[in-house]
Amino acid sequence: xxxxxxxxxxxxxxxxxxxxxxxxxxxxxxxxxxxxxxxxxxxxxxxxxxxxxxxxxxxxxxxxxxxxxxxxxxxxxxxxxxxxxxxxxxxxxxxxxxxxxxxxxxxx
Amino acid sequence: xxxxxxxxxxxxxxxxxxxxxxxxxxxxxxxxxxxxxxxxxxxxxxxxxxxxxxxxxxxxxxxxxxxxxxxxxxxxxxxxxxxxxxxxxxxxxxxxxxxxxxxxxxxxxxxxxxxxxxxxxxxxxxxxxx
Numbered sequence: 001x002x003x004x005x006x007x008x009x010x011x012x013x014x015x016x017x018x019x020x021x022x023x024x025x026x027x028x029x030x031x032x033x034x035x036x037x038x039x040x041x042x043x044x045x046x047x048x049x050x051x052x053x054x055x056x057x058x059x060x061x062x063x064x065x066x067x068x069x070x071x072x073x074x075x076x077x078x079x080x081x082x083x084x085x086x087x088x089x090x091x092x093x094x095x096x097x098x099x100x101x102x103x104x105x106x107x108x
Numbered sequence: 109x110x111x112x113x114x115x116x117x118x119x120x121x122x123x124x125x126x127x128x129x130x131x132x133x134x135x136x137x138x139x140x141x142x143x144x145x146x147x148x149x150x151x152x153x154x155x156x157x158x159x160x161x162x163x164x165x166x167x168x169x170x171x172x173x174x175x176x177x178x179x180x181x182x183x184x185x186x187x188x189x190x191x192x193x194x195x196x197x198x199x200x201x202x203x204x205x206x207x208x209x210x211x212x213x214x215x216x217x218x219x220x221x222x223x224x225x226x227x228x229x230x231x232x233x234x235x236x237x238x
Contacts, residue, residue: 006222057196
């Protein structure tokens with residue numbers, strides 16, 4: 001196997017990753033909506049952060065660095081809430097929604 | 109003289125990252141990689157695969173990277189196994205915390221898949237011979 005063969009595989013993996021990105025974002029949106037509307041237990045905020053963390057760690061590797069950075073910002077925002085397993089208050093929810101909007105725009 | 113690095117145990121829950129790390133280390137780095145999705149899977153593979161180095165994701169559900177490191181240390185084949193953490197959290201304090209746990213190296217995400225093997229081999233070069 002050569003670096004050239006890997007480059008070709010990498011391009012294919014990156015294309016798959018970008019194709020699946022909307023689904024990953026939809027999953028993040030779904031958890032966030034459930035949390036905001038009380039349809040999910042507050043401890044699911046750690047699941048939301050894990051999804052964002054996963055995106056922050058993977059997107060840049062697959063060539064979508066902007067998504068990585070936007071996901072990392074949203075992930076960091078949740079740090080204090082995850083530590084307390086607490087859903088952000090209304091004003092903070094609006095800020096977080098803005099971060100998710102920015103993430104979605106970067107990915108599109 | 110230390111043997112060249114050949115076998116790497118990878119523990120990473122994210123399937124995208126697991127696939128790309130394994131492919132990068134094998135296809136570009138010429139290494140043999142056993143990819144596991146969890147600590148439990150890694151503990152089962154440890155004795156049979158006999159890795160020279162473990163590459164552990166930090167943030168995983170159920171058992172995180174530091175938890176996997178602690179689990180390795182109580183197994184005969186894992187007591188002295190050099191461990192490298194792979195993390196998306198890049199704050200200096202976090203990197204220092206991971207090194208203080210006994211990791212021989214900490215690599216950050218996102219990473220360049222084309223040069224990842226060299227980063228891993230550079231860490232291996234710094235590991236004292238057993």
